[in-house]
Amino acid sequence: MCYVQLLLISSITALIICTFELFRTGKAGMVIHTAIDNGARRLPLLMLQALLTPFLYYLVLFKAYSLLPAQIAQPLNYSWQVVLILMMSVLYKQHLKLSQIFGVLICFAGVVSLSLNEKADLSGNLSIEGIFWALGSSVIWASYWISKLKNEIDPIVELFYNFLFGTIYLAILSLFYPLEWTSTRGLLAGIYVGIFEMGLTFILWTKALRLAENKIVLTQITYLSPLLSLIFIHYVLGESITPLTFSGLILVIGGIYIGNRKGISGKST
Template sequence: MLKNQKHAILYALSAVFLWSTVATAFKLALMQLTPLQLVFYASAFSWLFLAIFLLVNGDYQYVKTAFLSKPLLYLKLGVLNPFLYYLILFKAYDLLPAQQAQALNYTWAIALSLLAVPMLGQRLRKTDIAALMFAYLGVLIISTKGQFTELNFESPLGVGLALLSTLLWALYWIFSTKNTDKPVISLFICFSIGLPFIALVLSWQNAWQIPTVKAWLAAAYVGLFEMGITFVLWLMAMKKAENTASVSNLIFISPFLSLIFIFTFLGEAIHPATIIGLGFIICGLAIQKLIKSK
């Protein structure tokens, strides 16, 4: 693919814009569906999009070979994403204000650094510890609405689930380091494996229902713009980029843009502690990213 920085930035900005809407979309969708139902229907839409994308670009023929070359790895990845990760994440969104859940979710990169120490044998440097302290101080500020000395959590379970989702997502990426298949092929296989697990749990919980039109639209939006199209847009941005660092830095726009959508469409009053805490989290991520780039 020919490099073109302007096109890369356009793709990246499109992805960032769409990702910025999903926290709002999650809350709206959860007004229509349970977390388990939303995971299934959104994953189904994402699976369908990925299948069509692979058929159109001619990569579908490599899916079977990719899966058979490492079935156990794909089984682990598929259980993690979409099954466990999104089920835990949507439950966290169900319990927390959107502004809190989306901010806490951005700490997954810090969780990745922590898990990389025991699982990949990497060392935890002083800068990693500084990034960790900034990020999790931000988590504490957001979770307690600034009253972190009293440790008065609005929803301890919601906060716990949001942080657990970051560990699951980090675990998914650590396992993915062993995978050399094309990202879209890998993601399609993961969704092909995850969907039957979600369906089994739905049957076990007797939670099947025919969604309303609003529920279908909400699930389609989440499936396409959180799990499907946006992922492809970001991959294209990285492939087109002449300078990947300057393009990837655009992701820092997303959490603040997300707060605007949350305020506008959900009517949530943005608490000052959310902005301050999010600032700490972004500082932590920026420290981590700066040191890695050096």
């Protein structure tokens, strides 16, 4: 099963989860109201968001993972928060503060460190193309979050439309690939991604942001996720984590943390 069809299964799964959540919370009617009330203004933005995520983002990310060891692709993708700072500075004409510049430079040093970590690949050579795909995914993800900044739609309704349009895009793209639906392993993998990488994870994160008394602390807790991912990458995928991978990841996380410190920069994620 090609990864386009796997992503289609994932997006359908996430759409089902969002639909269930809408009915569970009594917000199903808001889907229709969103389309009727100012639909001409809101739907194009939702369609654009769906083009970014899940469509482009996961296609690019999966391409990166197909070319790079997971221990390299994952930290490079995680640099999206620093990319977000740079993009907002350009788009909103905001001057970067000293802490943000320092954070960007540290994160960039981490990216360079990871890009030079050829020992992470069994062949001894990292794919330059894969590195560009991984960094490209961070740009797409940052763009997706910028598109959400001025969106006043309920976050669960927004997710529903993102996965609805994303499913349509992926269904159209899958028509250009041979049908390979016989793989049970691929089907289960697609469902897993739809639940734990898309639908359920997005919903839980939205709820966590709403319920958290201190959103800064909550955001900083997420810095643990790439470190925990290295454990799974080592024990599940069998990759041998190199010191350069660990040091590069620490630089990326450190740069993100410094760039997002509210007390210095005045900005929080």
